[in-house]
Amino acid sequence: MASASLTITIVLAGFCIMFFTPELASARYGLLLFFTLPIILRICYGNKAAVAGMLLNVIPFAVLLINEPLAPLLGIDMSLPGTYIYLSSLVFLFFNFCLPVAVIRVLTSLEQQSQLNREQSKKLGKLVKRYQEIFNNGGTPSFFCDQQGRILHANKSARKLMHNAPADCRFIYELFTLTRPLIAGETAEAALHSDSNAIYKIQPASLIHHKKQLIHCFDISHTTAADKKIGQLKRQHITKHYSDALTELKNHHYWSHQFPQTLAHPHTVILLKLANLKDINLQYSFSAGDQVLADAAALLRNQLPSSVNLYRFPGAKFLLSVNTSQSSTENIPDWLEKHLPVQVIQRTGKKELMFNLQWRAGYCSSSGFTSAPLLAEACAIALSQTTPNRPCEQYDSKVVKLIRQDTRNKDRVKRLLDEGSLALWLQPQVDQHHKITGFEVLARLDDPAENQILQPYQFLPQIEKNK
Template sequence: MISRALKLIKNYLLLNDDNLKTTDANIWRLSVLRSILLIGVILTSAIVVHSSYTAYVQELYYVLYLTIGFTAFLLATLSIGLKHIKIASAFLVLVVLAASMCILFFTTDLISAQYGLLFLFTLPIIVRILYGIKASIATMLFNLVPYYLLVTKTKVSPLFGIDITLPDTHTYLASLLFLFFNFCIPMAVLRVMSSLEKQSEYNQLQSKKLNKIVKGYQEIFNNGGTPSFFCDEQGRILQANKAARSLVKKFRPNSEYIQDLFSLSLPITRGVNQTASIYNHPEQEFEIQPASLMHHKKQLVHCHDLSVNKKNLMEFDAYKKQQYEKHYFNELTGLKNHHFWKQVETSDSILNQHIVLLKLANLREINLQYGYSQGDKLLIKVISQLQNEFSSGARFYQFPGAKFLFTLSTKQLFSNSIEHFLTRKLPKTITVTSNNVDVEHTLKWRVGHYHVSREISADAATECCAIALSQSSELSPYMSFSINTVKSIRENTQQKDKVKALIDNGCLAIYLQPQVSIDETIVGFEALARLKELTTGSILQPHHFLPLIEANGWEVLFTQKILDATLKLLDSWPANLPRVPVAINLSGPELLNDIFYEKLLRRFSESPELCKKLKLELTETSVLASHSETKRRLTSLANVGATIIIDDFGTGHASLSQLIDMSASVIKVDREFVDRVETSERHRKIVKMTLDLAKSLEMQTIAEGVETRAQLSVLKEMGFKHFQGYLFGKPAPIEHWMSEIKAQA
């Protein structure tokens, strides 16, 4: 009776020999499902029987609904057959999730609620068995959430005020975890392992039989005089006779496929002969003769030697190919070059095509840092990756200056914009091995794009791309050609020429913004430059000319003009204005210019009075502020009495040690921190820390960007004694401040 019952259970759970030997994955999946579900039904039924009376007495009817509902759901899932295995799998995962959520959200006892989190940890192995690796990994990542709740002892119950806790809830949940971790999961793994072991035994038996048959034909095949290969349908060499092994050893020792040895013009096809030569040995020609094996899926290929002396013809062909490739192909990457583009592409072939010109903007930096050989390796890997990434319909060309041009049809864009398409396709980084060390390089792309919507020559199309490429930048790396682009370039050139002419002619207007003490007395000014047009007298604001100055490297010239104008202003300082120092801004490159630096150092050295009148502000946001030579020169200026101010402190690259290295004596706290000092406790703490840091280094502080009385009040309470901002006055010409002083008097 017992053995019969066990047999019925084994048959129902698909644990008999026939089911263990089967290669159908759905069989063992269904077996695992039934094992887990059966144990679950037993447990939930026991809980229903044991808890129903208690739940009824305490009027916890939703406990009855939940336990009976879970039992019914498990029974329903248990009845699902092999045809609907996916539905049953989904239901099991759903049951585990639902049970975990009910325990977590409806159990007020923290320890009991944590059982729900632990129950979720069974999901990865269940999902792996029922669905696969990717789904299992996703479940593992999902379990980071319950792990966090478990570690932090976060209590999320009761949800909606529902509490399913009964006197024996702890026992029920402990039993649930015990059965799942000690029976369900181990049984699932044991079931899978049993199938694998049975299949392994069966495969070993079949292998022995096959080996016995193969040995009978081995000797005949091996001693044939003609080179013969036994291959699979893809041409992989499974076996070769002595003559064939000798051929491989002599010419292509690493050949894995027959097409690795022979340059085939056609796929190996049963009954179809072809002539082929050995790779890199075109003088070695063979007739490739696949045998007609009617009852065998593998291929027996006989190779009859047809070699003749074709040396002269091959040398001539090689010479022609060399000259052709030299002119039309890039020697490094093997890509077609700009000559090929001009020769082959016509206005018809590029009509309605998207022409894209790529430039690797940081290749020069890589060459300088790692050497040109590393840059060459990088280019080769980049083009290989690009060709793999783009569809076969994209035609690639290499242009001078590390530029790549390719064409795309509108269909290939799949309705995406060119920027969105290239953002997904272009590699962001690439790893190149150098001296047995893998170096990862960031790739900075610039893109010029032109959609050929009218008849235009290939040369003109590339010129449009080049114009668009010239407008790209780090902030806007993708640019499409527009007729307005040419207009923009022309306007930009005119603006650039205009700014340069104004600087050369000294058309500067020095605006002053006051710095005040705690009693709002002016104790200094910051000199801010504006450009003044001679014809109209209009003032150019900084955002109209500073980007052009930085882009064209005119910082030294511009700062020299500001310095000259400021010194002239100090020499003719109005009598009714308080004699206070004026600070000028240095962005960094000026100090690295030997001529500018030597003149500035000489002025301070030869005129001690100037040290009291002129201060130097160095913007911390400049990368050059961290340059060792910049710091050395700032120290020299400080040693002769110049006051060094760090502008915009806290927003740039300087470290605490660099504050000391730069010999600064004043810190200006950036307006970014001052602006939120009223509302943000975090900002107040940062500002306070900056103030304490300055005091510890015996440095003065100026709060910059003060715009309201409320800000001023908070800053005064913190201990600031000097301020600057619109509250005390916007930058204005010196005449304005003369009028202000006069009006106050």
């Protein structure tokens, strides 16, 4: 309101002096007020208002050039006896007091703002020095680069990296083996050109209000080496877990792992057992038995068709996976007799030992089995039914019932014996005159839970078989 009042007062005073004072000398004072208007407009409103005032002052300047008094507007004459003194006083007060006071006020404000800016600049300078000190002494190598990757500033840790770099290293790409441009917020891994074993994680900081790049470099050499070692140990563990050290064959873990992939193609699974390995171990030592087992595995690899998958199972067992289209279950015994090795020869110095290999085999078709353990169990059941005269047997689900029944009988007999249910019955012996001459002792098993007395033929075979 004060700015508007001052502006309006100057304009009205100028109009009144110029149009209501017929004396030309007095009217010129009104023109001087118009000429001061751009300064007032600039102080109060800004550059655009000042330029507008300059352009409008062309009209009073034209009146001044005409140098003729203007006729009083509407016939009103404001001339007074002391008009000249009054107007001179007005112009004196305006130029000597009003205008200087306005300029002093503006300049005072500018000086105060300048002083405040200097104080803020000092504080900012101290803050910048603190951050500069933190940046320089930070343990992480950091670079300040432009958008092209040119190194503008580097802290102490970063300068140590640059000492080993070429003398003309001016770009971040000349220091690290970067394969792609750096993007704010995305990390990259790179090695030093001067040391390929020094691996760093390059992390450009996300600067929102700055066009430059702040790049932090984290040394991950030890972490990378540890990761490699862990990866190597993991691979070794997987290798040990899925392979057999003695025969170098894939083991039962690997077969179980890849079993679901074989369900799409029916195949025959054969569980082989080296039946006389126990005798070889007892007669020649366990090391000799291990060597026989390793040699037998090598012979199996060489003599079996390449389409047959061979695995080592715990103990003296091997598992063969045969594609049904190549060999059906009906001729498995003949197929085994044709492909299984029968002898292993070991040479120790001048001595030569020959070992005959006695194989037992239980086999089963994979059709109907969706679990590797169940299929292996079926082959193991078939293997348990083999004898020296029948070394190869096919899995039969009826045999499982007999085995389970036999197991239940064995457990029943053992339980009754542990409970002290064995009873001795005395059967009298009489002569022709029906006189008792002695007693025959008979063994019986009393099973109160079943309310049954077991005869010798019902429990003696179990005892003899499982003693």
